[in-house]
Amino acid sequence: MAQQLATWTQLTKRSALQDMLELTSGSEYISFGLGLPNAEFFPTEQLARSANEVLLQQSNILQYAPPTELLKQQIQLLMGQRGVHCSTSQIFLTAGAQQGINLLARLLLDPGKTVLSEEVTYTGFLQVLEPFQPRILTVPTDPVMGIDVEQVEKILQTEERPACMYVIPSGHNPLSYTLSREKRQRxxxxxxxxxxxxxxxxxYGFLEYEDIEIPAIKSFQSDWVFYVGSFSKILAPGLRLGWIIANEEVIEKLSIAKEATDINTTTLTQQIAANFLQKDEFTKHLLYLRQEYSSRRNCMLDHLSARLGEVGSWTSPTSGIFIWVRFPEYINTMELFRESITTEKVTFFPGNVFAVGQNQISTSSIRLNFSFNNHDKIDEGIARLSRLVKRHI
Incomplete structure (x- = not known):
């Protein structure tokens, strides 16, 4: 039967993210691998109250329904914080950001077309591309400065024009940089x-830890930038709620593509989120989340400096939930990972999981998540990682 499947499925492989979920589910592991928000900070009680209110007030809440206008209005207000001014007719609701990326790829790509990407990028985007089997043009990127915009321009000046370009400007996954205002504008x-x-x-754009918030790329260009947002990291991933901001003519095409996928985004969670967002509690929740994640980021940075400062390097991310750690070139982090599973039982993502092709920036680096564990677990996990790395020095 497998031989009868589409050609692209013969080449695809199981996601490293899924392998990680199964491999490290035991309580003996300390996981810095997955990009999980901390369930301790989910506003469970507030969401429960919102769920109770909408279930009692709206008799048709469990029926098929068009997108919730109230939720779009709340997203419209939120986007003002990212410097984006849009109408509710330009907001398209999705089942998480991943679906948003998938739908946009379906609209923009024909099989075999060209896509422009950083040489190190989010694995979920690469998975979305697989059915289209595109040619991926890569540009250099840096854990501090981010995507090389000059190289982007050089590629665009050639005759081979990409169908689209993919960028994570804030709290980059996995490199953790936040792109400057000047580069976004360019x-x-x-x-x-x-x-x-x-x-x-x-x-990660709403998880900023500095006083100055840099506006989204979309704020500089309304027509040629498709903004993809998500409530997964700032509310709860189980709600499966995200959104796309695009012009109305594109929204119509997105609606057709989404209907073929899942008919519509769950009406119940739309209404619950809308009910919660219109209350003052969300502003307090977001501020609390930033404070807690900033504290955990600082905790991880302190322990990295104390235990691995002589053998590794990293930057302090100003947004997001990751820290990208670089080791000397002779250290192969995939080998570190395999050994860690059986000895230290601390997990992380080797850099080459995120590589488009082979490059040195990924083979000797790792991505660490700081949002999921408390301070004690971060302390113990970095101690285990330190023992592991120093055996390879």
Whole structure:
């Protein structure tokens, strides 16, 4: 039967994220691998109250229904914090950001087309591309400065024009950088000048830990940037709620593509989220989340400096939930990972999981998540990681 499946399925492999979920489910593991928010901070009681209210007030809440206008209005207000001014007719609701990326890929790509990507990027985007079997043009990227915009422009100046470009500007997954305002503005200008749409994936844009918030790329260019947002990291991933901001003519095509996928985003969770968001509690929740995650980031940075400061390097991320750690080139982090599973039982993602092709930036680096564990677990986990790495020095 497997031989009768589509050609692309013969080449695809099981996601490293899924393998990690199964492999490290035991309580003996300390996981820095998955990009999980901390369930301790989910506003469970508030969401329960909202669920009770909408279930009692709306008799048709469990029926098929068009997208919830109230939720779109709340997203419209939220986007003002990202510098994006849009109408509710430009907001398209999705079952999480991953579906948003998938739907946009379906709209923008024909099989075999060209896509522009950083040389190290989010694995979920690469999975979305697999059925299209595109040619991926990569540009250099840096854990501090981010995507090389000059190289982007050089590629766009060639005859081979990409169908789209994928960017994670805030709290980059996995490199953890936050792109400067100047680079965002230049990318928006290039998208318009060369008519190459940008998919701006922004799940971490609301998790800023500095006083200055940099606006989204979408704020600089309304036509050629598709903004993808998510409630997974700032509310709860189990709600499966995200959104796309695009022009009305694109929204119509997205509706057709989504209907073929899942008919519509769950009405119940739309209404629960809308009910919660219109209350003052969400503003307090988001502020609390930033404070707690900032504290855990600082905790991990302190322990990294104390235990691995002589053998590794990293930067302090100003947003997001990851820290990208670089070791000397002779250290192979995939080997570290395999050994860690059986000895230290601390998990992380080796850098080459995120690589488009082979490059040195990924083979000797790892991605660590700081949002999931408390301070004690972070302390113990970095101690285990330190023992592991120093055996390879």
């Amino acid at each position: 990318l928006a200008q290039l998208a318009a000048e060369y008519e190459v749409p940008i998919i701006e994936d922004d799940p």
